Amino acid sequence: MSIRRYLVLILLSIITLVTFLAAIQGYKASMSQANDLFDEQLQIIGKTLLATSATYNKSALESSASNATVIPSDHIAYQLFNNETLLLRTNNAPQMLLTDLPSGFTDLNFLGQRWRVFIETTKEQLPQKRVLVAQPLEQRFSLAQDVILSAVTPIILVIPVIALFIFMAIRQALKPLTVLRRELSGKKINDLSKLSSVTSTKELQPVIHTLNLLFERLSSAFTRERHFASDAAHELRTPLSVLKINVHNLQMTQSKKLDNDGQVSLMQLGQSVDRMAHVVDQILTLNRTNPDQLIMAVTQLELQALLQQVISDLYPEIMKHQHEISLESQVSTIYANEFALLTLVKNLIGNACKYTPNGGKILVKTQVNEQSFTLIVEDSGPGIKQSEYDRVFDRFYRVGGDSHQSTVVGCGLGLAIVQHIVKLHQGKITLAKSTQLNGLKVLVTFPQKAQYSNMKLNQREQKQEDNT
Amino acid sequence: MRILLVEDDMPLALGLQQSLRHEGFVVNHVDNGNAAISALAVIDQDLVILDLGLPDIDGLEILKRTRDRKLDIPVIILTARDSLEDKIKGLDFGADDYLVKPFEISELLARLRVIERRLGTAESALIICSQVVIDTTAHKIFIEEDELKASKKEYMVLKALMENAGRIQSREQIESRLYEWGEEVASNAVEVHIHNLRKKLPDHFIKTVRGVGYTVNKT
Structure with a gap:
């Protein structure tokens, strides 16, 4: 959940809750005050009626009870009795005495309504006079409610306005955070440059500062690692060249003077130097194609020409094994990194060449459609057991474990490198049995997107967490 | 040199x-x-x-x-x-x-x-691949001492292949050698020249690598 959403929701909830509690409290207090006020009114009316009762005495005494004066009234009802004789009543009050209760306030039901009734009796003088003043409770409530609601409503109506202001205020306050979030999520995985966000927010300054320090350290660490790789390359390649040249010179000038053992030793020396050169080369390639630390430019490549080039480069090796190689492809343009794709093809064909017994067949095929291009390398070699399909991609793993063909120069890095490259291009690699040549069949599928041009690898689209 | x-x-x-x-x-x-x-x-x-x-x-x-x-x-x-x-x-x-x-x-x-x-500083102007020899100064092809009659273009194609013996020459690479002569090259010219050369040369001297190009063995 985003901070902004959390703050807005929690603040609004609190404000709404507190406002409603206050409104309820106000409603209750106002209601009780209104009650007191209405009771006081009833009391005054009762007392006034009693005080003026003398006026009605005469006529009431002279006539029968049914001659009581009737006053029209909509709301307040009252009865005035003189010794059980009704002197005066409103048209909404019955003729009979409502209740025998003594003086005071009480709630009663009559005429299908509930009423608040005030009863007052004169005791000291005779004839005893009794007055009952009643008001419908419903009316009291509706009057009181009208007053209270008109006071509380504006408070409730103002909540959305408050919400809007709170939302705007929070958004403004969190703006530096949003800017930072945008910059960070827009950052490429390998972009270790400093953050450009400048903030005056006290809380964010140390965050940006620390992040920048980290980026700087990481970047220099990566640079060191890259330099280490190229330095190591140089430092190892030159002495390897010296070894190779001297082995060559020995073979050219001295081998005739050596006995059988000496010649075998010289040959072993030459093979070991080649093997070492191969391992150094593969380790450096593995390092260089590591998806974690590399940005490679994607360019438009001619797939067929590239395959022809690799086969030509490897041809001396293929001839040494007397393999028959063929290429089935058509002219097609693909988007990939040249070095990576060259390395991939070289490793796949190189493997087919190495692990297929002499005089075998190697078939290189391509299938291109709008969505993807697939490179297929098949050979007539022994293939790989299905149970080993996953393991062959592990670094330094070799088929058959320690009992692999020790005559074959290799270090178990070839397919690990291939997998790096496949991952870089967001492709897929599958191993299968070749139905055509009975050996191993390697399928590499790369997605083919036109918008890949001018893009860098490893700049995968980042998932936008834009749920604010 | x-x-x-x-x-x-x-x-x-x-x-x-x-x-x-x-x-x-x-x-x-x-x-x-x-x-x-x-x-x-x-x-x-x-x-x-x-x-x-x-x-x-x-x-x-x-x-x-x-x-x-x-x-x-x-x-x-x-x-x-x-x-x-x-x-x-x-x-x-x-x-x-x-x-x-x-x-x-x-x-x-x-x-x-x-x-x-x-x-042109080579002590020997000969390119030798098994029994086939090219004399690059005389522009002549020999098979075990016998001169082989070939057109200029066929000579160029064979020279390109033998200079790079052991390596594959793509059709485009051979074509570019013919272009150097400043003449139009028909689209199937290389195939035609190779076909003609094969008739005159020992069997399997020029190998086809299907889909890639042609090659001649070093020895």
Whole structure:
């Protein structure tokens, strides 16, 4: 959940809750005050009626009870009795005495309504006079409610306005955070440059500062690692060249003077130097194609020409094994990194060449459609057991474990490198049995997107967490 | 052929000198950039083998200065830098070839010979692959002493293949050799010439690598 959403929701909830509690409290207090006020009114009316009762005495005494004066009234009802004789009543009050209760306030039901009734009796003088003043409770409530609601409503109506202001205020306050979030999520995985966000927010300054320090350290660490790789390359390649040249010179000038053992030793020396050169080369390639630390430019490549080039480069090796190689492809343009794709093809064909017994067949095929291009390398070699399909991609793993063909120069890095490259291009690699040549069949599928041009690898689209 | 070897690593330079002298080349060795530049200015050289990682001046800079002075002496770059950008840069600056350490001596020698023949300084103008021989000065083809009659274009095709024996020449590469003659090349010209050559040459002398090109075995 985003901070902004959390703050807005929690603040609004609190404000709404507190406002409603206050409104309820106000409603209750106002209601009780209104009650007191209405009771006081009833009391005054009762007392006034009693005080003026003398006026009605005469006529009431002279006539029968049914001659009581009737006053029209909509709301307040009252009865005035003189010794059980009704002197005066409103048209909404019955003729009979409502209740025998003594003086005071009480709630009663009559005429299908509930009423608040005030009863007052004169005791000291005779004839005893009794007055009952009643008001419908419903009316009291509706009057009181009208007053209270008109006071509380504006408070409730103002909540959305408050919400809007709170939302705007929070958004403004969190703006530096949003800017930072945008910059960070827009950052490429390998972009270790400093953050450009400048903030005056006290809380964010140390965050940006620390992040920048980290980026700087990481970047220099990566640079060191890259330099280490190229330095190591140089430092190892030159002495390897010296070894190779001297082995060559020995073979050219001295081998005739050596006995059988000496010649075998010289040959072993030459093979070991080649093997070492191969391992150094593969380790450096593995390092260089590591998806974690590399940005490679994607360019438009001619797939067929590239395959022809690799086969030509490897041809001396293929001839040494007397393999028959063929290429089935058509002219097609693909988007990939040249070095990576060259390395991939070289490793796949190189493997087919190495692990297929002499005089075998190697078939290189391509299938291109709008969505993807697939490179297929098949050979007539022994293939790989299905149970080993996953393991062959592990670094330094070799088929058959320690009992692999020790005559074959290799270090178990070839397919690990291939997998790096496949991952870089967001492709897929599958191993299968070749139905055509009975050996191993390697399928590499790369997605083919036109918008890949001018893009860098490893700049995968980042998932936008834009749920604010 | 006189070769100027520019290499700062002494053991490598010594080994290389030994191999090259054994092959009959005359080698002058310098171990830094400044010496290389003055050697190029004074001494008459046929070819330069240039290491890029020199202690004083970068090899590419030497190459650039040499080309700036309109010297078209062939240059083979020898380097531990194997990135594609380095290679492209080297060739853009006018290098004739580019070898990445650790290289096969035979590869270096093969490339030296191609340049040697181009310069016409080769002691032997013969290219020999098993019983087939090309005399590059007389522009003639022999099969075990017997001269083989071939058209100019067929000769060019066979020469391209035999110069690069053991390597594949694509149809495009052979075509470009024919274009050098400044004539229109029909789309199936290479196939036709190869077909005609095969009729005259020993069986399986020119091999087809399906989908890639043609090749001739070294021996």
